[in-house]
Each structure stands twice: as structure tokens, then as C-alpha cells.
Amino acid sequence: MDNHPRIRKITEEVLSDNWYVLKKVSFEYQKENGEWEKQEREVYDRGNGATILLYNRDKQTVVLTRQFRMPTYKNHNPSGMLIETCAGLLDQETPEASIIRETEEETGYKLTKVQQVGEAYMSPGSVTEIVHFYVGEYDETMASGTGGGLDEEQENIEVLELPFDHALEMIRTGEIRDGKTILLLQYAELHGLLGRKEVDEKERGPMHILVAGPYRSGTGDDPEKIEQNVQYMNRIALHLYEAGHMPVLGEWYALPLVATAGSAGIGDEIFNRIFHPSSERLLRHCDAVVRVGGPSAGADQMVNAAKAMGKMIYEKLEDIPKAACLALPVQGLD
Numbered sequence: 001m002d003n004h005p006r007i008r009k010i011t012e013e014v015l016s017d018n019w020y021v022l023k024k025v026s027f028e029y030q031k032e033n034g035e036w037e038k039q040e041r042e043v044y045d046r047g048n049g050a051t052i053l054l055y056n057r058d059k060q061t062v063v064l065t066r067q068f069r070m071p072t073y074k075n076h077n078p079s080g081m082l083i084e085t086c087a088g089l090l091d092q093e094t095p096e097a098s099i100i101r102e103t104e105e106e107t108g109y110k111l112t113k114v115q116q117v118g119e120a121y122m123s124p125g126s127v128t129e130i131v132h133f134y135v136g137e138y139d140e141t142m143a144s145g146t147g148g149g150l151d152e153e154q155e156n157i158e159v160l161e162l163p164f165d166h167a168l169e170m171i172r173t174g175e176i177r178d179g180k181t182i183l184l185l186q187y188a189e190l191h192g193l194l195g196r197k198e199v200d201e202k203e204r205g206p207m208h209i210l211v212a213g214p215y216r217s218g219t220g221d222d223p224e225k226i227e228q229n230v231q232y233m234n235r236i237a238l239h240l241y242e243a244g245h246m247p248v249l250g251e252w253y254a255l256p257l258v259a260t261a262g263s264a265g266i267g268d269e270i271f272n273r274i275f276h277p278s279s280e281r282l283l284r285h286c287d288a289v290v291r292v293g294g295p296s297a298g299a300d301q302m303v304n305a306a307k308a309m310g311k312m313i314y315e316k317l318e319d320i321p322k323a324a325c326l327a328l329p330v331q332g333l334d
């Protein structure tokens with residue numbers, strides 16, 4: 001550190017050595033053009049730190065702390081209270097051991113496994129400190145005490161367990177404005193740390209559902225029977241619509257295209273080029289498929305394609321949840 005090619009004549013003067021150490025460091029710095037320039041910088045050394053975001057996937061919660069921070073009170077924080085991820089300065093131990101000890105002291109959770117996610121200088125213009133960032137899963141079996149910090153350090157730490165979404169919202173509202181905390185919450189969001197929430201079937205919004213059933217199958221290409229098949233699927237589509245979803249039949253898209261392209265009849269080259277392929281394209285835009293009616297190779301093909309795309313498959317209408325957006329009950333549809 002002392003043999004930096006562009007720094008020379010370093011001298012240090014201790015300005016304060018009370019709790020931590022504040023020094024004035026004087027030195028000469030060589031600029032791009034080769035000139036040496038005299039500089040002085042005050043450097044506050046309070047050691048290094050570690051911080052951790054505790055999260056629980058099942059509950060979709062995080063654990064944060066709230067405590068009085070005098071420096072913030074001196075700078076536009078009227079209550080002086082600050083919401084933060086659990087954090088502490090390193091003792092004579094590794095950052096990992098340190099954050100595990102600190103987590104128990106401050107939150108009461110005794111973790112055995114933590115994951116390091118990075119490290120950062122938090123205030124590099126004046127503070128030497130580097131902070132090691134961790135995330136760790138907690139649950140009630142790890143609760144070993146109430147936390148709150150050490151009495152001898154007069155910490156008075158309040159432990160907060162918050163829904164993850166609420167914590168993110170608190171960044172937007174300005175209720176959370178501590179750097180390490182914002183960084184860790186955003187890390188969790190960016191990396192999907194709390195996983196995708198299981199959507200409650202009852203709360204699901206409207207789905208785009210493809211109705212797949214026989215069109216030509218079993219009709220001997222009799223136009224009247226084909227029309228009956230379409231009418232049957234249309235009635236199911238209406239039922240789904242009334243339940244708050246957005247239904248669709250492959251036929252709604254395919255038939256006008258087939259006609260416009262000049263098809264002379266069912267099963268000709270134009271029909272085959274458009275009818276099934278257009279339904280597969282449509283399927284990509286759907287959330288689910290419902291298989292209705294009797295045997296149909298085309299409808300089965302649609303179900304298989306939907307499976308391969310990871311879409312939801314419904315074999316029975318009763319299994320399809322009503323959409324949460326359905327404000328008014330519609331008579332006769334249950």
C-alpha cells in the first residue's frame with residue numbers, strides 16, 4: 001500500500017481517537033500530466049462491517065431492524081429512527097462468523113447458513129469501511145431469543161418482520177433510506193430471492209383460454225355437424241367469458257384467414273396450411289387450454305402443444321377458477 005506509484009510523502013495526523021479514529025492524511029498525488037499535487041483528506045476508520053437480509057420464502061417476509069441513528073438525526077431525519085438490515089462491525093473474526101453473531105444479537109435468529117452476495121465501500125470519500133453483504137433464510141425454528149442488540153452497547157434495536165413487497169414499497173415512499181438496506185432488498189428483487197409467489201387459485205385474474213374440441217372429427221365433413229361443433233365451443237367460450245376470463249377458439253382466427261386466402265373447401269391445401277398452424281401460433285398467447293367434446297386429433301394436438309409450452313391444461317370446466325375480476329355473480333353459471 002505504501003508503494004503506490006502515484007502517491008508519495010504520505011503523513012498522517014490523528015485528529016480524533018475517541019471511539020473510532022479520524023485522521024488527516026496528507027500526501028502528494030501525481031496527476032495524468034505527471035505533475036505532483038499536494039492533497040489532504042480526512043479519513044474516518046471505524047473498521048469494516050457486515051450486513052444481512054433475512055428472508056422467508058413461505059411467508060414472503062423479510063426481517064429488518066429499527067434503531068435510533070444520531071448522525072441521521074443531525075441530517076434531516078427528525079425522528080432519528082432508521083430502518084436497516086441487521087448489521088454490525090466486524091470483531092476479530094471472519095465477516096461470516098461476525099454476521100451470524102450479529103444476527104442473533106440483533107434479531108434473535110440463530111442462522112447456520114448465510115450466503116455472501118458482495119461487498120462495497122459505502123462512503124468512499126471519507127470512511128474506510130468496506131461492508132460485506134449477505135442474505136440468509138430464517139424461520140421460526142431458528143428463533144433463539146428476542147434480539148434487540150446488546151444492552152452494554154445501548155443498542156435498543158426493534159425487530160421488524162415485514163412482507164417483502166411492503167419493504168420494497170417503503171423504498172419508494174422513502175420510509176427506507178439506508179444504503180445497505182436498499183441494496184439488499186433490490187438484490188433480492190433482482191435475483192428473485194423470495195421466489196415466485198404461488199398464485200392463489202381464487203385470486204387469479206382473467207386467463208386467456210383456448211377452447212379446444214372437435215371441429216371436423218366425427219362429422220364426415222358434413223357442414224351442419226361442423227357448425228354444431230363450433231356452436232358448442234362458442235357456448236363454452238361464453239361460459240368462460242361470463243366467469244371473467246377471455247376465451248378464444250382457434251376457429252375464430254383460422255376460418256376468416258382460410259376463406260380470405262381462397263380455400264375451396266375443408267381439407268384443401270390452403271385450409272391445411274392455415275387451420276392448425278394458426279391455432280398453435282395463437283396458443284403461444286394463451287395462458288391455458290380447455291379440452292372439450294369428443295374425440296379430436298386436432299384438439300389433442302393442441303393440448304400436447306400447450307403442455308410442451310408449460311401452459312395450464314383443463315380437462316373439466318369445473319376446474320377452471322373464476323377470475324377475481326368478476327365483480328358481479330352471473331346467474332346460472334355455477
Ligand SMILES: Nc1nc2c(ncn2[C@@H]2O[C@H](COP(=O)(O)OP(=O)(O)O[C@H]3O[C@H](CO)[C@@H](O)[C@H](O)[C@@H]3O)[C@@H](O)[C@H]2O)c(=O)[nH]1
Nearest residue numbers: 019020048049050051087088089090129131153154155180
Ligand atoms: N459510546 C459510543 N458507542 C458507539 C459509538 N459508535 C458506535 N457505538 C456503539 O457501537 C455499536 C456498534 O454496533 P454494531 O451493530 O457493531 O454496528 P452498527 O452501528 O450497527 O454498524 C452497522 O451499520 C452501519 C451503518 O449502516 C455500518 O456502517 C456498519 O458497517 C455496520 O454495518 C453501536 O450500536 C453503539 O452502541 C460512539 O461513537 N460512542
Ligand SMILES: [Mg+2]
Nearest residue numbers: 086087088106
Ligand atoms: Mg448493528
